Amino acid sequence: MKNENRNWMTGLALAVILSAGTVAVAQSGGAGRTDASTALSKPAKPKNDAEAKILAVIDEMTQDRTQRYLSVSPEDGRLFRQLTEAAGAKRVVEVGTSTGYSGLWFALALRSTGGKLVTHELDPGRARIARDHFKKAGVDDLVTVIEGDAHETVKQHKDPIDILFLDADKEGYIDYLQKLLPLVRPGGLILAHNMRSPRPDPRYIEAITTNPDLDTSFVLMEGSGVGLTLKKR
Numbered sequence: 001m002k003n004e005n006r007n008w009m010t011g012l013a014l015a016v017i018l019s020a021g022t023v024a025v026a027q028s029g030g031a032g033r034t035d036a037s038t039a040l041s042k043p044a045k046p047k048n049d050a051e052a053k054i055l056a057v058i059d060e061m062t063q064d065r066t067q068r069y070l071s072v073s074p075e076d077g078r079l080f081r082q083l084t085e086a087a088g089a090k091r092v093v094e095v096g097t098s099t100g101y102s103g104l105w106f107a108l109a110l111r112s113t114g115g116k117l118v119t120h121e122l123d124p125g126r127a128r129i130a131r132d133h134f135k136k137a138g139v140d141d142l143v144t145v146i147e148g149d150a151h152e153t154v155k156q157h158k159d160p161i162d163i164l165f166l167d168a169d170k171e172g173y174i175d176y177l178q179k180l181l182p183l184v185r186p187g188g189l190i191l192a193h194n195m196r197s198p199r200p201d202p203r204y205i206e207a208i209t210t211n212p213d214l215d216t217s218f219v220l221m222e223g224s225g226v227g228l229t230l231k232k233r
């Protein structure tokens with residue numbers, strides 16, 4: 001075979017392998033979907049015993065979906081931990097605890113920043129399971145679960161918030177933002193889950209993309225999608 005033919009065939013074979021890989025990656029989409037960046041990641045590695053204890057519960061919940069209810073993905077959770085720790089956050093407020101999966105990712109960071117998480121949940125059964133998970137992970141001293149309708153219970157907050165995470169009723173995000181944005185400190189973050197799926201409330205998108213005091217990016221949009229909003233200094 002001539003050299004130029006051999007080169008062309010090699011190129012074709014490479015293109016077929018690459019496109020097959022792309023399809024395989026794309027087809028693994030949906031909940032827990034794997035994109036190229038996720039495929040490159042390795043599981044989070046514990047740095048010390050405290051982290052190992054938290055990650056063990058996270059891993060157990062990741063493997064056993066029955067322990068979670070509409071939780072964020074592991075990729076979302078890792079990003080929250082990274083942002084929380086990088087920001088040196090001391091006060092995180094979460095709206096929508098569920099069984100505590102996202103809360104555990106925040107707790108991983110808060111264990112080293114010396115911060116606290118206050119998380120709101122309407123459903124008493126899920127709040128109880130979340131408390132059990134926080135205890136098992138050894139972070140019950142870092143986390144306060146407030147039961148009740150968060151549209152009412154978030155009014156209790158008076159102190160500045162470093163990171164606000166919205167993940168409860170989707171049509172409620174705009175109300176939570178209006179009530180809590182004044183408490184988010186300048187330089188603080190508002191994270192919002194489900195910015196792609198289920199379809200986000202257009203009023204919330206409008207609020208975080210048109211306010212000159214805020215700057216918003218949308219990330220991990222190959223999954224459920226996360227809104228990452230900076231409250232400017």
Ligand SMILES: C[S@@+](CC[C@H](N)C(=O)[O-])C[C@H]1O[C@@H](n2cnc3c(N)ncnc32)[C@H](O)[C@@H]1O
Nearest residue numbers: 070071072096098101102121122149150168169
């Ligand atoms: C998507 S799940 C939260 C998942 C959790 N953040 C995680 O990743 O593990 C939404 C939770 O918000 C709760 N919720 C819905 N409406 C609420 C409200 N008005 N006040 C407080 N919690 C609410 C639901 O009961 C549900 O457990």
